[in-house]
Amino acid sequence: MIRSRRIYLFAAPALALIGGFFVYPIVLSVQMSFTDFAGVGQAEYVGWKNYERFISRDRYLNSVWVTLKFTFLVVLIQTLAGLFFAALLHRMPAIRNFCRAALFTPAMMSFVIVGYVWQFIYSPYTGGLNALLEAVGLGAFSRGWLGDPDTALIAIVITHVWMFTGYTTAIFLVGFANISSDIEEAGRLDGANSWQRFRHLELPLLAPSFTVNIILSTVGTLKTFELPFIMTRGGPDRATNTLSLEIVNNLFGSYRFGFASALSIIMLILVVIVAVVQNGYLKRREENI
């Protein structure tokens, strides 16, 4: 059989686009990160200055810390909430499809809209949350949720989790469905109750779903920008100033293209490190179970 090399031409348009508007920009980003490019005019080579600036200012290290804290909280709460709903719905076939769709609905909405709506819900005077607390007699707890450095980050975490819990639930439900019914049946015959079957049979067998869920939500959350951008602009007192927000502020706020590029490269490295470490750990965990 003659196998022509012309078949590779099929890949040319896609690879050209990926190359031109994806790979080349990354290379350009690395290059720009060593300059003082300000968007216009000549770019001067400045060596490691942008990276030194990043390391020497608390402000930028703090944005990495905020990003990691935000990601950790989102992944933790979202995974537990997804597992909770999936474990329940797995046992309730009659309402499963309806509930899965309902939980998934917020993920269909845009970050802009979700961000604005929740910003209003959290707002101090006419916001829904404070009014709700007032109505149930917990008015003492009401506050400007996004204006308080102690609560701003967790308020955004909750919004993010609200959006994507349906996603996690759906993936866990696939994991549950993949558990052979023989195993469940055997557990039942051995007299294991619902909780025991969950704890000793299903939980270990769900290891691959944990891997997928945790990696997906980690990578997705590390690069989050929209919710803090819309809801707090990084405030109050930089409590919600994520690395991605810092990139955009440097780029379109103060036109420090060179420095913004350095921050982008740092972010890329951060994402790759976290993904590789996590993937390695979760895969080993899967094998040990």
Added chain:
Amino acid sequence: MTRPRKALSFLAQAAVVALVLAMLLPVVYMIGMSFRTAEEINAAPLGLPDTLYLGNYARALDQMGYWRAVVNSVGITISVTALVALLGSLAAYPLARRANRFTKGVVMLVALGLATPPFVTITPIYVIFRNLGLLDSYPGIILAFTALNLPLAVFFYTSFISAIPRELEEAARLDNCNDWQIYWYVIRPLLGPATATLSLFVMLMVWNDFVYPLLLMTSPEKFTVMVSVYRFVGNLNIQPEMLFPAAVLGSLPLLVLFLFFQRRIVAGVTAGAVK
């Protein structure tokens, strides 16, 4: 099941449904608030609308340039989805079928691209676009979104094509089909379900994104729906009578799409993730 157990199970299911519906309260709140006047909202932040006041919508439709924005968003979304599906499947065919060092390397690079935050590329894309005169143009934004979504498409189609039995192709080859004919008449039709899943995913991403169009487009008549929501609602002191109708108008098209394709979307998203 005995009767008390049945009753218990019914109660448990009712409790779960209630909990799930509680998760939808912010959406209900958003819709309810959109029909209330500013005075009503100020007087009672939680109440239901007294009447179905449509003034907010009239104002939002007019000031957002909603229909124009919908036309822009639909045009961009459809172009990107079609380009991503065509170019992605076309590229995936040789990558899936010719397993050698080159194709494996390319697939791995593409997978790596999936982990790259869009932020890493936005600065240089802005500069490249400015140099090419692509800022504030439809071809520019379509190219940017296409490039952003192609890695996912190539990755997705490659794993899908690998699962198609080779015998089908060999039979076609015996009938003197060339590579292009095999792609067009054998592979492409079999990719229907994969394309549907991928398209819904890409549509969702393109319609909902506001960062790319916000940074790359400047003329108001070219704004997408999300950018017009962003511009219309503003930042300081959000006014509910502007926010809520804009939020409903921005979400409605996709929520309706979701209502019809709910099963396919959920199945597709999870299949893509579990693979």
